[in-house]
Amino acid sequence: MEDRLISIEGIAKRYPAAAGGQTTIFEDLWLRVGRGEFVCVIGHSGCGKTTVLNILAGLDAPSAGAVIVDGREISGPSLDRAVIFQGHALLPWKTVLGNVAYAVASRWPKASKAEIEARATRAIATVGLAGAEGKRPAELSGGMKQRVGIARALAIEPKILLMDEPFSALDALTRGTLQEEARRICRETGQTVYMITHDVDEAIYLADKIVLMTNGPGARIAEIVVNPLPADRRQGAIHHDPNYYALRNHLIDFLVSRSKTFRDDPPAGYDPRHPPVVRLDGGVAAPPLPSAAPKLRAVAT
Template sequence: MHQKFLELINVGKSFTRGSTTTEVLKGVNLEIAKSQFVSVIGHSGCGKSTLLTMIAGLELPTAGSVCFKEREIEKPGQERAVVFQNHSLLPWRTVKENVLLAVNAVFTKDSKAQRLARAEKWLEKVGLKDHQNKFPHEISGGMKQRAGIARALAMEPEVLLLDEPFGALDALTRSTLQDEVLRLHIENHLTVFMVTHDIDEAVYCSDRIVMMNNGPRATIGKIVDVPFARPRERMAVVESEEFAHIRTDCLRFLFSRKHGGGDAPAPAAVPAA
C-alpha cells in the first residue's frame, strides 16, 4: 500500500499554565503528500505556529498524532528543517559557519572538505557566495533570511517548515525569495509547510491552502486547491482570473472569521500582489 507522507490525525494541543489549561487546537486532520507545497493562513493566535512546531517535533500534541512516513513524530529530525521569521543565526559566527554547523550535525561521515563544499553549494544557491564570510550583523534582512534558508536546505531535509519566513522583508526581496524557494521546491522535490499572513504569497506558492478557524480549540475551516502548473510565472499567475478568485476566497474566509460567523461579502479594494 502507498505510504502516507505527512499526516496530522485528530491533533489537539493544550497548554497549561498554573491551574489554567488552554486548548489551542482540537481535532486537526490533514494529510500532506510528498512534494506538496501547503500554506496555512488564519488569524493571529489561532495556532498556526503551534501546528508547525509539532511537525518540527519541537512540541508534542496533547491529543492525536503527527506522523511522518507513518511514524509518530516525537522529536526534531534532520529530515524536517525549520526556517523562522527571525532567521535565528548565531551572531558570533559567519554566514558560512552558521551553515556549516548544520551540515556538521547531519553529515557526520563526510570529510571536512566535503562538508565545506556542501555549505558553499547552498550558499551559492541562495545567492550568498560573495557574503559567506560576513557576520549576520553585516548583511541585510533579506540576506539573513536567505542564510537561514541555506542552513535549512543544507541539511537536505525532506520537509521544509517555514514560519512567516518573508514577513519582515520588503516586497521585492520577498518575491525574489519566494521564487527561490519555489525553484528549490521543484529541484529538490521538497515538501513545504508554510505559515503566512500574506494571502498573495499563499496563493502564488502553494498547491493547497489550509485556512484555520479562530481558537481556542481551532480546527481547519477550509482547504482550497491551487491549480497553477509549475514552474509558475509570477505575472501570468497573479494576473489570472483564477488567482483573483482564490485570493478572494481566502480573504472572505478571514473576514468571516473576524466577524464571527457566516460568509462575509468579499472585501472590495485590497491591493493585488
C-alpha cells in the same frame, strides 16, 4: 495515489485556564501532506498555526492525537525536519560558510572538512549567495540573512521544510525576490514544505494547497483549497490568470467572515477527519458539502 509524507491525526493542544479547567487552542486537526507538496496554512492569530508547526518540528507535543512523518510517529526534533523561523537565528561569530557548515556537520558528523564545506558551498550558491561565504551576519542585509537561513536548512537535505512566516519582516521588494527563490528551489529539489503565512498573496504564489483554519480557541481546519494556478506561474503575471481573483476572493472572504462563523456553526456534513477539499476551478472536490457547495461555485464564476 498520494505519496503521503505527513499525516496529522486528530491532534489538539490544551493549556490550563486561569479560572480552572482548560483552554483548547485547537482540536481534532486532521491533515495529510503528500511528498513534494508545498502547503501554506492561513488563519487568524490565536488559532494555533505556530503551535502545529512546532509539533511537526518536534519542539512541542500535542495534548491529544499524533503526527506521523514518513510512517513514524514524531517523538522529538529530527534533522529530517528543518525549521526556518521569522528570525534568521544565525550565529553572529561565524561566517556565512561557517553557519551553513555547522548544520552540515550536525547532519554528517563523520564527513571530512572538505566534504562539509563542499555541501555548504553548494547550498549557499543555490540561494544566490556565492561570493558571500566569508561574510558575517553583521555584514549582511535582512534578505541575505534569510537566504543563509534557507541555505542552512536545505544543506541538511531534510524530508520536510517547516517555515514560520520567514519573509514577514522583510521589505516588499526583498520579500518578493525571496518568494521567487523559495519556489524555484523547492520545485527544482522536490522539497516538501509546510509554511505558515498571514499573507494571502504569498500563499497564492507559493502553495500547491492552502489550508484554512478557523478562529481560536477551539480552532479546526475548515477547508483545504487546491491552488488552480499553473505550476510554472510567475509572480508578476499571476493576476492575469482567470482563476486568480476567484481564489483570492475566496481566501479573503474566509478570513473576513467565515473563519469565525465556520467554527461556531460548521456547515451540515462537516467532518474534521476529512476537511472539504475545494477546487475553485471546478467546485468542491471531495467530500462535497451540500450547504457550502453553492457558495463555492458562485465564487468560482
